[in-house]
Amino acid sequence: MARRRRRKRQTNSLLSILIVAIAVIWGVGTSGGQSSFQTSHFTDLIGQSDQSASSASSTLNSAKTATKSYGGLSASDYQKLAKLNFKSGSQAFVYVNNNHSTLIKHAWKVNKVIYANLDKLNRTSSSNTAFLEKRNVANDSLRVRQYVEPTGWHSNHGRNQIYNRGHLIAYSVSAGIDQDGQYNPNNQSGDQNNPKNLFTQSAYSNQKIQTIFEAKVRTALRQGKKVIYQATPIFRGSELMARGINLQAVSTDGKLDFNVYLYNVQPGYSFNYANGRAKRDASVKVSESEN
Incomplete structure (x- = not known):
């Protein structure tokens, strides 16, 4: 009986570690994707700004x-x-x-x-x-x-x-x-x-x-x-x-x-x-x- 309880606790511990690992990986992946989008979007805005300045030039x-x-x-x-x-x-x-x-x-x-x-x-x-x-x-x-x-x-x-x-x-x-x-x-x-x-x-x-x-x-x-x-x-x-x-x-x-x-x-x-x-x-x- 004691052996079964130890096995169950080990299984639960492994499951918890796996869940935490998945959460960390998901979080990093999501954060990385969001950061990449923001950088790309910022670059697009700079490009639009440059184009506007160029077209507005009076010289x-x-x-x-x-x-x-x-x-x-x-x-x-x-x-x-x-x-x-x-x-x-x-x-x-x-x-x-x-x-x-x-x-x-x-x-x-x-x-x-x-x-x-x-x-x-x-x-x-x-x-x-x-x-x-x-x-x-x-x-x-x-x-x-x-x-x-x-x-x-x-x-x-x-x-x-x-x-x-x-x-x-x-x-x-x-x-x-x-x-x-x-x-x-x-x-x-x-x-x-x-x-x-x-x-x-x-x-x-x-x-x-x-x-x-x-x-x-x-x-x-x-x-x-x-x-x-x-x-x-x-x-x-x-x-x-x-x-x-x-x-x-x-x-x-x-x-x-x-x-x-x-x-x-x-x-x-x-x-x-x-x-x-x-x-x-x-x-x-x-x-x-x-x-």
């Missing part, structure tokens, strides 16, 4: 060179820029191609400006490209009143200046250039009321942002450098007011080199780019600090 990090002999903005990159939307609170410009021009610096041959023809909507929707040197720096005292009304133009009323007649190739670097783009030493007043060189631009974009990059070009010219400078208003579809403007420049020695896209925006106002009309909008803010 054209790489750009193609146009097929023209002097390069510049390509047709495909024009369309990419046209799709960009300004986000309130951001800076009014972004760098293109990591701030490197796609112009070909060795293409500088003759001091001139290539003015593109107006499109079928009378817009300056193509690139104007200038081959500049020191003699093109203009005297501001020779400026005259502007009277050309580019597409999307509306007169300013009251004290708030919203609209400017924006030059593609700045007046300040056009001394001696006539409206055909040729250098004429008798034309020191430069290019002013040329329909092929004007577009409706916000006062902020023109006076606060574009002047920064025009100053870089003037400085290089005064230093005796030869510069290729290109300006391209960017229109979306058949809209009459440009969404922005691509400015890029390169000197023949490579010391001057930039490529930027300026949003055509005005703090405190929103534009209907289809016709250029503006309305007060306190939600439109522009950051003046570096990102």
